[in-house]
Amino acid sequence: MKKIIITGGAGFIGSHLIEKLLNRGVEDILVIDDLSTGKNSNIDKFSESNKITFINKKVEDVDNLSELFRGFDFCYHLAAGVGVQYIMENLSQSLLTNIMATHEVFEACKDNDIPVLITSTSEVYGVSEDKEWTEESRSLIGPTTKLRWSYAASKMIDEFLALSEYEEKKLNPIIVRLFNIIGPNQLSEFGMVVPKFIDAALNNENIVIHGDGSQSRSFTWVEDVTDYFIKLAEMKAYGQVFNIGQTQEITIKDLAELVINMCESTSEIKYIEHEKIFGDKFEDPTRRTPNIEKIVNLTGISPSENIESMIKKIVAHKKK
Numbered sequence: 001m002k003k004i005i006i007t008g009g010a011g012f013i014g015s016h017l018i019e020k021l022l023n024r025g026v027e028d029i030l031v032i033d034d035l036s037t038g039k040n041s042n043i044d045k046f047s048e049s050n051k052i053t054f055i056n057k058k059v060e061d062v063d064n065l066s067e068l069f070r071g072f073d074f075c076y077h078l079a080a081g082v083g084v085q086y087i088m089e090n091l092s093q094s095l096l097t098n099i100m101a102t103h104e105v106f107e108a109c110k111d112n113d114i115p116v117l118i119t120s121t122s123e124v125y126g127v128s129e130d131k132e133w134t135e136e137s138r139s140l141i142g143p144t145t146k147l148r149w150s151y152a153a154s155k156m157i158d159e160f161l162a163l164s165e166y167e168e169k170k171l172n173p174i175i176v177r178l179f180n181i182i183g184p185n186q187l188s189e190f191g192m193v194v195p196k197f198i199d200a201a202l203n204n205e206n207i208v209i210h211g212d213g214s215q216s217r218s219f220t221w222v223e224d225v226t227d228y229f230i231k232l233a234e235m236k237a238y239g240q241v242f243n244i245g246q247t248q249e250i251t252i253k254d255l256a257e258l259v260i261n262m263c264e265s266t267s268e269i270k271y272i273e274h275e276k277i278f279g280d281k282f283e284d285p286t287r288r289t290p291n292i293e294k295i296v297n298l299t300g301i302s303p304s305e306n307i308e309s310m311i312k313k314i315v316a317h318k319k320k
């Protein structure tokens with residue numbers, strides 16, 4: 001595959017994907033990004049390659065998407081409202097982006113017979129009490145009055161649309177559900193917990209935990225994610241859903257302590273109730289751990305890092 005489209009390519013995962021694709025000899029990459037949470041600096045560094053065409057617009061505002069997509073081999077659709085804090089501050093816009101932009105991208109992909117990988121989320125499992133979340137686990141999202149679930153619901157709509165179009169033989173989609181991806185260049189300002197904690201620790205400022213810190217998460221290295229993306233596209237794993245994540249869990253309190261130790265910081269941990277930040281429209285899953293057998297068995301790729309090595313690398317990158 002030589003010609004690739006990446007929506008949301010100026011974002012955290014998208015820019016890592018660009019780097020990897022260029023290293024693998026991709027000749028032409030079309031990036032569409034409105035820079036709402038992405039950064040010019042994430043893609044500036046690739047400008048010398050002359051292989052990137054950047055359209056600084058909302059996907060849903062691009063007039064001739066179908067024409068623009070002509071001649072491309074594959075599309076990674078990453079553009080979305082992302083991050084709990086960003087979603088809670090941009091509720092309706094995030095919903096519209098996640099639904100309308102995806103619809104527009106599917107239409108353009110169908111017109112040009114381009115397969116597409118879409119990035120769904122672990123949020124679609126909601127507060128499922130299954131011990132392990134397989135791709136077939138039942139979703140248990142909260143009521144519509146708890147607006148944080150709007151992100152999960154919009155990504156579920158994307159999944160349903162992709163799978164319906166596949167069933168009707170109109171589109172070749174690959175769906176990945178990402179579980180807390182971390183790595184260099186992830187921004188802290190949109191509520192992502194790891195960069196937020198590391199920034200605070202490096203500045204010896206208080207680390208603020210939302211809730212009591214007993215909630216656990218499993219964090220995944222961004223380079224593993226881009227390896228999976230490329231492999232799934234090469235393998236033409238169309239019409240399938242895959243968890244991408246790590247099985248190692250850590251509570252948010254332990255994460256804060258680990259970050260403080262690894263940064264040799266004097267930061268103190270403070271706790272604040274979710275309601276105080278987001279009001280009563282919020283609830284938080286107590287744990288979130290994927291079963292990753294399906295993707296590991298298919299691709300032969302296993303997660304390459306543990307939480308300690310990931311934090312170490314991010315801290316080293318931030319210090320640089």
Ligand SMILES: NC(=O)c1ccc[n+]([C@@H]2O[C@H](COP(=O)([O-])OP(=O)(O)OC[C@H]3O[C@@H](n4cnc5c(N)ncnc54)[C@H](O)[C@@H]3O)[C@@H](O)[C@H]2O)c1
Pocket residue numbers: 007008009010011012013014032033034035036037038039057058059060077078079080081082097101119120121122177178179180181182
């Ligand atoms: N990072 C994670 O832990 C995680 C977890 C689950 C799912 N995801 C999904 O992965 C994808 C990439 O996330 P990320 O972590 O790189 O976040 P990110 O915010 O860095 O990337 C999203 C990019 O999309 C752009 N964007 C947003 N709305 C747009 C629009 N309407 N048109 C054009 N561009 C738009 C943003 O400017 C940004 O560059 C998203 O779809 C997200 O929902 C990420």
